[in-house]
Amino acid sequence: MRDFVFPGITSRVLFGSGTRARLGEEIARLGHRRAFFLCTPQQTGEANALSGLLGQQSAGLFSGAEMHTPLAVTEKAIAAFDQSGADCLVAVGGGSTIGLGKAIATRTGADQIAIPTTYAGSEMTDILGETDAGEKVTRRDPSIRPEVVIYDVDLTLGLPAKLTVTSALNAIAHGIEGLYAPDANPITDLMATEAMRAFKSGLPRVVEAPTDREARARILYGAWLCSTVLGYITMSLHHKLAHVLGGSFGLPHAETHAILLPHTAGFNAVGTDRLDAVAELFGGSVGRGLWDFAKTCGAPLSLADLGLDRTDIPRAAEIATRNRYANPRPFDAGDIEAILYAAWEGRPVA
Numbered sequence: 060m061r062d063f064v065f066p067g068i069t070s071r072v073l074f075g076s077g078t079r080a081r082l083g084e085e086i087a088r089l090g091h092r093r094a095f096f097l098c099t100p101q102q103t104g105e106a107n108a109l110s111g112l113l114g115q116q117s118a119g120l121f122s123g124a125e126m127h128t129p130l131a132v133t134e135k136a137i138a139a140f141d142q143s144g145a146d147c148l149v150a151v152g153g154g155s156t157i158g159l160g161k162a163i164a165t166r167t168g169a170d171q172i173a174i175p176t177t178y179a180g181s182e183m184t185d186i187l188g189e190t191d192a193g194e195k196v197t198r199r200d201p202s203i204r205p206e207v208v209i210y211d212v213d214l215t216l217g218l219p220a221k222l223t224v225t226s227a228l229n230a231i232a233h234g235i236e237g238l239y240a241p242d243a244n245p246i247t248d249l250m251a252t253e254a255m256r257a258f259k260s261g262l263p264r265v266v267e268a269p270t271d272r273e274a275r276a277r278i279l280y281g282a283w284l285c286s287t288v289l290g291y292i293t294m295s296l297h298h299k300l301a302h303v304l305g306g307s308f309g310l311p312h313a314e315t316h317a318i319l320l321p322h323t324a325g326f327n328a329v330g331t332d333r334l335d336a337v338a339e340l341f342g343g344s345v346g347r348g349l350w351d352f353a354k355t356c357g358a359p360l361s362l363a364d365l366g367l368d369r370t371d372i373p374r375a376a377e378i379a380t381r382n383r384y385a386n387p388r389p390f391d392a393g394d395i396e397a398i399l400y401a402a403w404e405g406r407p408v409a
């Protein structure tokens with residue numbers, strides 16, 4: 060057995076159906092009086108409804124959250140937060156909104172309550188990716204992690220089918236990188252494999268019946284586990300490639316993760332037994348099992364369809380190999396190009 064350190068789960072988690080009704084109690088439990096809400100323009104309705112439930116405990120709403128947390132948006136939101144007289148933050152939405160909450164919290168020291176409505180998994184992590192002048196910078200710090208996370212399955216029932224599938228694969232990617240991370244431990248392994256089981260059984264059911272509450276709860280549970288794993292492990296090749304394609308080539312977050320995953324996992328499965336549980340669960344080889352699962356669920360399979368130019372691949376490989384980072388299998392720019400060409404064409408993984 061490997062020696063390990065498990066740092067403990069520091070965020071308080073509420074999980075279930077209708078849990079958002081307990082938001083007021085959670086604000087009081089943190090010792091706060093009034094909360095400032097954050098959301099994207101598309102989720103103003105949900106955030107306003109929640110803010111309305113709080114009455115005097117709500118101090119207003121900023122509805123301008125954007126993908127990749129641009130610094131200019133954070134500065135505007137901090138000004139609105141300061142003016143509101145609120146003493147804590149409530150982020151209602153996907154990774155973009157939760158990212159904005161983290162960006163404000165790490166600068167102001169405010170406590171955060173995250174209410175995730177996708178499976179992207181930012182809520183349990185100490186990771187913040189921000190963009191300024193077109194450059195995306197990622198950092199980790201304990202002040203970034205939300206104090207409380209409220210998972211309410213009811214808020215995920217209307218998540219569009221396409222985003223449901225890509226976001227779920229985005230979550231699975233956290234679990235898989237957790238399994239071969241240098242700082243993986245038996246607890247993160249347990250969480251990651253339990254999450255795979257939840258997605259394997261739950262996602263096809265949600266694709267068939269998007270408002271099936273039980274199946275939605277199952278994959279939201281998987282997303283919680285994967286987010287927790289991501290919060291305690293070192294990311295490797297998969298996240299690095301997704302970061303390069305998103306940050307330097309403007310590709311959309313969840314779709315890029317979904318397309319890359321079978322290819323990166325297939326590459327990293329060679330020479331290790333750390334992903335045996337994934338092959339067992341999804342069938343066939345790790346890469347092919349995940350590729351077939353993604354295809355069956357209707358996920359996009361080709362980076363070409365996301366608008367990546369084939370001629371950009373050598374540059375993407377060059378950026379991705381500029382700095383050294385943890386990965387179970389050694390690689391060079393040629394390996395990365397091979398992964399990206401296969402993912403660009405949407406080729407099945409062997």
Ligand code: NAD
Binds near residue numbers: 126153155156176216
């Ligand atoms: P997103 O938050 O941008 O959401 C995509 C769109 O879907 C938005 O318009 C949003 O308002 C809408 N939406 C969200 N939930 C919905 C629902 N239930 N019903 C209807 N519409 C809904 O996308 P995302 O994939 O959740 O997050 C991506 C961002 O999160 C990226 O910037 C990524 O870098 C970040 N992220 C960070 C971490 C971390 O640990 N720091 C982890 C994962 C993702």
